[in-house]
Amino acid sequence: MRLGEPAKMQAAINITPLVDVVLVLLIIFMVMAPRMMRKGPEVPLPHTAKPSDQGDERGRVLVTMDSTGGIWIDDQQVPPERFAEGLIAAVGDEPDPKIVIKGDARLKIGDVRAAMLAIEAAGFPGVGLIAKPNSDKAGGE
Amino acid sequence: MQLNGGTLGSDLQSEINITPLVDVVLVLLIIFMVVVPLMLQGYDIDIPRASTETVPEEAEMTQVVLMIGATACQMLVPPAGEGLPADCRVDLDNQEIPVADLPKRVGELLGARPPEQRVLFLATDDRLNYEGVLRIVDLAKSGVEDLRIEFITAD
Numbered sequence: 001m002r003l004g005e006p007a008k009m010q011a012a013i014n015i016t017p018l019v020d021v022v023l024v025l026l027i028i029f030m031v032m033a034p035r036m037m038r039k040g041p042e043v044p045l046p047h048t049a050k051p052s053d054q055g056d057e058r059g060r061v062l063v064t065m066d067s068t069g070g071i072w073i074d075d076q077q078v079p080p081e082r083f084a085e086g087l088i089a090a091v092g093d094e095p096d097p098k099i100v101i102k103g104d105a106r107l108k109i110g111d112v113r114a115a116m117l118a119i120e121a122a123g124f125p126g127v128g129l130i131a132k133p134n135s136d137k138a139g140g141e
Numbered sequence: 142m143q144l145n146g147g148t149l150g151s152d153l154q155s156e157i158n159i160t161p162l163v164d165v166v167l168v169l170l171i172i173f174m175v176v177v178p179l180m181l182q183g184y185d186i187d188i189p190r191a192s193t194e195t196v197p198e199e200a201e202m203t204q205v206v207l208m209i210g211a212t213a214c215q216m217l218v219p220p221a222g223e224g225l226p227a228d229c230r231v232d233l234d235n236q237e238i239p240v241a242d243l244p245k246r247v248g249e250l251l252g253a254r255p256p257e258q259r260v261l262f263l264a265t266d267d268r269l270n271y272e273g274v275l276r277i278v279d280l281a282k283s284g285v286e287d288l289r290i291e292f293i294t295a296d
Contacts, residue, residue, distance in 0.1 A: 017164055024168050032175060046272035047223065048279040051182035060181075100181060105219050109274045110267025117294045120188040130183040131275050134223045 040064030040072030046105040051131040059094045061087065063127075065115060067104040083115070084122040091124075100128040184278055187291045189262075204262055205250050206293075207243075208232040209277060211266035214240065216273035225276050240277060247284030256287040264293045 043066050054060075064072040071078055078086040091097040099119055103112050112129070119127055211217065214229035229240040238246055251259045261281055265274050282288050 017160065021164055021168055025171065028168075028172055028175065046219075046275045048184075048272075048276050049223070050279060050283065051184060054181040054183050054185075100183065102181075103271055105270075105272040107271040108267060109265045109269045109271050112271050113265070113267060113292070113294050116186070116188050116292060120190070120294060124188075125190070126185060126187040128181070128183045128185050129275060129278075130181050131279075133182060 038062070038074045040075055040077075040102070041066060043067070043102060043104040044106070045102065045130060045132045047134050048131045049134055051133055054100055054128045054130065055098065059096050059098055061090045061094075061097055061099050063087075063099060063101045063115065063119075065101060065103045065107060065111065067106045069111065071115070083118050087119065087122050087124075097124065098128065099124050099126075100130055102130045184275065184282070184290065186263075186278075187289060188294055189291050205234050205247075205260070206232075206262040206264060207277075207281060209263075209265045209269060209274060211268045213237065214269070214273075214277075216270050217268055219270050219272045220276065225273065225280070229273075229277075231277065240280065243277065243280045244284030247281050247288070251288065252285050259285055259287055260289045260291055262291045262293055 039062055041064060043064060062072075062074055069080070071080060071083055073083075073086045073090045076086065076090075087099070101112060101115060103115075116127055209231050214226070214231060216226060216229060220226060225240050227241075230237050231240050231243060232238075233243065233246050234250055236246075247261065251261065263278065278290055281290070
């Protein structure tokens with residue numbers, strides 16, 4: 001089609017916007033995928049009335065505790081005796097780390113207390129305990 | 142308006158082309174749909190530093206301690222449903238109260254303080270269920286804004 005010629009019916013679909021959108025989605029998933037992988041196993045979380053937001057994942061170190069006493073730091077399972085060094089390694093040189101514990105709802109508070117003692121001993125002043133709002137009936141995680 | 146818009150002889154296009162706007166908005170929508178499940182919710186708990194210094198007497202006077210015992214509140218397995226067992230009793234500031242009264246009592250004890258001094262010390266029996274304790278923490282936090290929880294971890 002030359003300029004100046006009266007327009008003909010355009011038979012091909014213009015796929016440029018589609019390609020734009022798909023490329024942007026591709027980039028988003030490339031960025032998100034490594035972060036989404038960095039989490040431990042799914043555990044049934046405690047359900048409570050009104051948990052508050054725990055911020056985004058920058059500087060977050062996720063400690064997962066399952067009902068059999070297994071402990072994961074991010075996606076790495078660590079034996080309890082090496083928990084503190086694993087924690088310090090996971091934090092690295094993060095300027096403002098935040099430790100969050102994703103504990104199985106069936107745990108005893110004593111198990112969580114032991115983990116919090118170890119976290120305090122490793123030099124971190126607080127933790128976030130992850131819960132699900134009651135309204136969120138999505139089950140496991 | 143013709144499909145190939147730019148050709149000479151086409152009419153002046155008077156409407157704004159909103160297609161790119163819709164594209165961008167849809168992509169943003171998808172981004173947020175992906176990000177929202179990654180948000181975690183929970184409770185911030187401080188851990189008091191283990192210290193050998195004795196607490197000044199004055200500070201000790203004003204500390205409000207919530208103690209949850211395994212006999213007064215028999216919650217050794219995850220509580221059924223959404224609430225707490227009706228017969229659960231907790232010890233707040235050395236007074237045993239039914240757990241349902243907790244938000245009201247916490248509000249009375251700490252509501253008058255400036256927000257940075259609203260601290261509740263929490264001591265629990267190790268045998269209690271984690272989910273049950275979190276629900277009690279949730280109840281206490283619903284009693285007063287900006288409540289800080291200090292979990293007494295020392296043996």
